[in-house]
Amino acid sequence: MDRWIALLAGLLALIVGVLLFWLRGPTPPLAETAPRVFVVEIRDHYFDPPGLSLRPGDRVVWVLKENAQGDGHTVTAYHPSQDRPLRIPPGAPPWNSGLLTEIGQTYSYLFSVPGVYDYLCILHEQQGMVGRVRVGSAASVTEQGLPAAAQSSIPTVDELSGVVGEAFTAMALLQGIEYLAQQPQAAQALRQLNEFQRGFPQSALAEALAKQGVREQFENRLAVLEALLSRGAPLSAIAQTVSQAKALLERIVKL
Numbered sequence: 001m002d003r004w005i006a007l008l009a010g011l012l013a014l015i016v017g018v019l020l021f022w023l024r025g026p027t028p029p030l031a032e033t034a035p036r037v038f039v040v041e042i043r044d045h046y047f048d049p050p051g052l053s054l055r056p057g058d059r060v061v062w063v064l065k066e067n068a069q070g071d072g073h074t075v076t077a078y079h080p081s082q083d084r085p086l087r088i089p090p091g092a093p094p095w096n097s098g099l100l101t102e103i104g105q106t107y108s109y110l111f112s113v114p115g116v117y118d119y120l121c122i123l124h125e126q127q128g129m130v131g132r133v134r135v136g137s138a139a140s141v142t143e144q145g146l147p148a149a150a151q152s153s154i155p156t157v158d159e160l161s162g163v164v165g166e167a168f169t170a171m172a173l174l175q176g177i178e179y180l181a182q183q184p185q186a187a188q189a190l191r192q193l194n195e196f197q198r199g200f201p202q203s204a205l206a207e208a209l210a211k212q213g214v215r216e217q218f219e220n221r222l223a224v225l226e227a228l229l230s231r232g233a234p235l236s237a238i239a240q241t242v243s244q245a246k247a248l249l250e251r252i253v254k255l
């Protein structure tokens with residue numbers, strides 16, 4: 001008799017289990033785990049922002065914003081395949097956008113290997129058109145070896161590990177949110193913003209903005225941006241709010 005009860009209970013548990021699994025529905029859509037998107041603007045003749053601190057799996061999209069002389073720009077990793085010294089982590093795939101000439105043209109790269117990546121514009125390296133991406137925890141790199149102008153414009157790894165790096169990264173994150181909203185991927189833009197908002201209060205960036213007396217103003221811009229994204233406001237309003245927030249962050253990097 002006991003055996004029958006045990007068997008019945010087992011069968012019941014199995015049915016409940018299958019039902020629960022079925023009721024939960026399909027696994028969450030892919031977008032839930034989509035990489036964070038950061039945008040670096042390509043300008044005459046610099047990358048804005050020039051440095052980033054990322055997590056493995058983050059994506060950077062470079063967008064051509066200026067090309068006054070018409071000769072274009074490139075986004076190119078320092079790598080022997082580009083006749084340059086190796087300045088990206090060994091084993092990380094190098095990249096080269098080729099010549100970008102049309103305003104709005106983009107190039108994208110997903111950073112998966114931790115370490116420090118230096119990149120340049122092949123045409124304007126001598127004018128200091130270089131950038132740096134730090135992925136994962138700080139790694140030491142050769143700080144020397146670039147042309148003089150490039151050397152003075154590239155952020156150091158120490159800067160990228162501190163509040164300056166946080167401010168640069170927040171700028172690129174906000175520009176990424178604007179980019180996602182254009183795609184249009186407002187839901188992902190909102191997720192990316194909300195994650196940033198959750199971490200912000202405990203960040204060194206929040207402290208630095210408070211010292212400048214603009215923390216509330218910055219948080220207010222984030223709240224406005226959240227509201228705009230939630231109700232599908234026009235892109236112009238989103239772009240304006242992003243640029244206002246970015247202007248506040250610029251105070252930190254200019255200290």
Ligand SMILES: [Cu+2]
Pocket residue numbers: 045072073074121122123124129
């Ligand atoms: Cu260039």
